[in-house]
Amino acid sequence: MTALEKKFYYLFWNDDVCQSIFLKPKTELLENEVELILSKEQAYPPRLVLTNSLKQKQFEETAMQRTEYQGIEVLHNLQSSLKKYFDEDRLMEYAEKKFGKITSKVREEIKDFDTLFEIGIELVTSLRSEKATLKFLNRFNVVPKGIKTLDELKKYYEAEIISDIKKFLSNDNLIELVLTIDLVSAYHNQRLKESLIAATKHSTDVLYNSENFKSRVLLFDKLYDISVVLGRDFKSYYECVNCPPDTFNGIITTNIKPSKLIIKCPNCQKETYYIVPYRINEIIYKHIIHEDGLLFFAIQYLLEERRIRFEIDKNFLKDVQIDIIIINSDNLISYAMEIKMFKTDRPKDTQIGNFRQTVGQVKKIKEKMQKAGQGDWISLPYFVVTNITDELIIKEAIEVLKQDLKDYNITILSPKQFFQTHI
Numbered sequence: 252m253t254a255l256e257k258k259f260y261y262l263f264w265n266d267d268v269c270q271s272i273f274l275k276p277k278t279e280l281l282e283n284e285v286e287l288i289l290s291k292e293q294a295y296p297p298r299l300v301l302t303n304s305l306k307q308k309q310f311e312e313t314a315m316q317r318t319e320y321q322g323i324e325v326l327h328n329l330q331s332s333l334k335k336y337f338d339e340d341r342l343m344e345y346a347e348k349k350f351g352k353i354t355s356k357v358r359e360e361i362k363d364f365d366t367l368f369e370i371g372i373e374l375v376t377s378l379r380s381e382k383a384t385l386k387f388l389n390r391f392n393v394v395p396k397g398i399k400t401l402d403e404l405k406k407y408y409e410a411e412i413i414s415d416i417k418k419f420l421s422n423d424n425l426i427e428l429v430l431t432i433d434l435v436s437a438y439h440n441q442r443l444k445e446s447l448i449a450a451t452k453h454s455t456d457v458l459y460n461s462e463n464f465k466s467r468v469l470l471f472d473k474l475y476d477i478s479v480v481l482g483r484d485f486k487s488y489y490e491c492v493n494c495p496p497d498t499f500n501g502i503i504t505t506n507i508k509p510s511k512l513i514i515k516c517p518n519c520q521k522e523t524y525y526i527v528p529y530r531i532n533e534i535i536y537k538h539i540i541h542e543d544g545l546l547f548f549a550i551q552y553l554l555e556e557r558r559i560r561f562e563i564d565k566n567f568l569k570d571v572q573i574d575i576i577i578i579n580s581d582n583l584i585s586y587a588m589e590i591k592m593f594k595t596d597r598p599k600d601t602q603i604g605n606f607r608q609t610v611g612q613v614k615k616i617k618e619k620m621q622k623a624g625q626g627d628w629i630s631l632p633y634f635v636v637t638n639i640t641d642e643l644i645i646k647e648a649i650e651v652l653k654q655d656l657k658d659y660n661i662t663i664l665s666p667k668q669f670f671q672t673h674i
């Protein structure tokens with residue numbers, strides 16, 4: 252494990268707030284949908300969003316309502332501005348001449364100027380990655396044969412189009428086109444703000460309902476200090492919701508320790524509402540989205556620290572895989588472990604059902620290994636460690652499954668109980 256991972260997992264095992272947040276499965280910890288310009292995508296963005304949650308609901312509502320109105324306005328201004336400066340007919344004529352064979356495909360998608368504009372925006376968003384852009388362009392067959400990288404494509408079009416651009420720009424008030432850039436940036440800021448508000452809604456609803464603000468900021472400070480969360484990469488949003496709209500707000504870059512994010516509105520001196528996303532360190536992010544979840548790595552850290560010999564993802568027979576086996580000084584397996592991260596936002600019955608399913612899975616493994624003459628697997632101690640911390644649910648699961656747990660020597664443990672167990 253790297254030093255950063257060690258620091259993080261030390262924090263994980265020694266800080267209750269850290270544990271309660273990172274024991275959430277990826278579907279709850281991260282937003283599972285990001286709104287792109289035209290569509291909602293299923294993805295897990297590597298960000299955790301911090302907001303001043305005192306009065307958070309009230310802030311959020313005001314900001315959201317304002318956003319709706321501003322969104323409509325910004326889009327309207329941008330479209331009318333583009334219509335003013337681009338000669339629609341000439342643009343279409345040009346496209347047809349230049350890309351004759353592809354215009355039928357383009358025509359299918361581009362029904363009017365508004366759609367054309369939307370596709371343009373889609374192109375802008377896909378520009379973040381070379382692959383996405385080429386994929387987008389391929390949709391319209393506009394990537395000439397032999398072009399493999401964006402750089403080549405850019406050079407091609409620089410030669411082909413840039414020299415022609417004046418043909419489809421209106422000549423009147425061309426200089427004012429420059430002003431459109433401000434509108435384009437307003438449009439992007441608007442979308443960014445909407446995405447941030449959606450993110451903070453997710454974070455506050457899921458993560459912080461039972462936490463108080465101080466302990467959360469304190470934890471974020473610790474995570475920031477050890478570079479598990481990083482500033483600067485994603486833009487932040489500040490707005491005074493106390494003053495009339497557009498008195499004091501903006502999208503800004505921040506690389507600031509979480510406890511120092513508060514700024515006062517210059518106009519009314521009240522605390523401004525902030526939404527500040529931090530990028531999650533890449534390694535920790537990979538652990539979060541790993542199919543076994545972050546707990547799998549937290550346990551490996553603990554075993555390493557305790558100098559216990561173990562192996563992970565151990566394969567036996569044809570179709571048996573065990574998450575972790577512990578090996579004793581005689582080179583024999585002394586324990587086996589199954590690590591699970593369940594969804595925690597499910598009703599109690601579903602959660603008990605998850606335990607039942609896991610215990611059933613362990614029983615099957617034990618029977619297979621026993622049958623195949625691999626030793627006395629039925630009585631081999633087997634730990635089932637899950638992210639479930641609710642003692643009542645664990646108690647009930649143990650009660651419901653007590654016969655199986657006894658017959659197969661299976662122990663269900665919460666992370667804390669595993670931490671306190673000396674194996």
Ligand SMILES: [Zn+2]
Binds near residue numbers: 516
């Ligand atoms: Zn103010």
